[in-house]
Amino acid sequence: xxxxxxxxxxxxxxxxxxxxxxxxxxxxxxxxxxxxxxxxxxxxxxxxxxxxxxxxxxxxxxxxxxxxxxxxxxxxxxxx
Amino acid sequence: xxxxxxxxxxxxxxxxxxxxxxxxxxxxxxxxxxxxxxxxxxxxxxxxxxxxxxxxxxxxxxxxxxxxxxxxxxxxxxxxxxxxxxxxxxxxxxxxxxxxxxxxxxxxxxxxxxxxxxxxxxxxxxxxxxxxxxxxxxxxxxxxxxxxxxxxxxxxxxx
Numbered sequence: 001x002x003x004x005x006x007x008x009x010x011x012x013x014x015x016x017x018x019x020x021x022x023x024x025x026x027x028x029x030x031x032x033x034x035x036x037x038x039x040x041x042x043x044x045x046x047x048x049x050x051x052x053x054x055x056x057x058x059x060x061x062x063x064x065x066x067x068x069x070x071x072x073x074x075x076x077x078x079x080x
Numbered sequence: 081x082x083x084x085x086x087x088x089x090x091x092x093x094x095x096x097x098x099x100x101x102x103x104x105x106x107x108x109x110x111x112x113x114x115x116x117x118x119x120x121x122x123x124x125x126x127x128x129x130x131x132x133x134x135x136x137x138x139x140x141x142x143x144x145x146x147x148x149x150x151x152x153x154x155x156x157x158x159x160x161x162x163x164x165x166x167x168x169x170x171x172x173x174x175x176x177x178x179x180x181x182x183x184x185x186x187x188x189x190x191x192x193x194x195x196x197x198x199x200x201x202x203x204x205x206x207x208x209x210x211x212x213x214x215x216x217x218x219x220x221x222x223x224x225x226x227x228x229x230x231x232x233x234x235x236x237x238x239x
Contacts, residue, residue, distance in 0.1 A: 005130070007128060007130055007198075007200050008128065008200030008211060009200075009211045012211075053130070053133055056130075056132055056133045056136065072130055072133065074130070074198065075200055075211075076213065077196065077197065077198050077199060077200065078199055078200050078201040078211070078212050078213055078214060079193060079194040079195045079196060079197050079199060079201070079214045079218060080113075080127065080158055080169060080170055080193045080194060080197050080199045080201070
């Protein structure tokens with residue numbers, strides 16, 4: 001289980017901004033689940049420049065998730 | 081102080097607040113950024129942040145700037161949500177003992193905010209909506225601060 005958030009153009013690709021995803025044990029799992037439901041989103045999440053924050057800290061590569069994990073996929077930042 | 085707000089703010093009031101009770105500060109520099117209407121092409125600017133994360137990232141950068149320029153204090157107020165042309169988007173104030181540090185730190189913080197801060201910006205207008213990216217000039221502006229200074233480089237010579 002993870003709370004998944006999308007920021008920037010990713011939310012328009014997905015058509016949602018926030019949701020719960022059950023049974024994702026790791027970030028790699030979560031990516032696979034999201035990609036299986038929506039191929040376009042799966043590709044967008046893997047695009048260069050997209051960063052992942054786990055519980056509000058940037059992570060690179062894979063990481064384990066817990067029931068209370070918050071995973072944010074961050075489109076390339078635009079600045080203010 | 082780092083703050084995001086969905087409500088319009090008054091830059092003058094923030095400056096007044098920032099200047100209060102400063103016995104040792106000799107210089108305060110501020111920058112106020114306003115939303116441009118682009119001659120009617122932009123009716124609303126939408127700015128998205130990741131609450132908590134965005135303030136944290138900006139806060140860490142502001143702390144580093146405080147150490148780099150030896151500042152007494154920093155204030156950053158940033159709008160998020162829907163912003164109308166003419167409204168203030170960002171207010172940055174820096175306080176230092178002398179003016180050069182205050183000017184440079186304010187410039188530095190704005191270059192960071194415009195290019196690397198965790199915001200996602202969308203322009204809405206008669207032609208529809210589009211997500212914005214930093215302009216090439218924004219990347220050039222922030223890169224200035226990474227470049228070695230001539231006095232740090234033995235080969236740079238006189239000039």
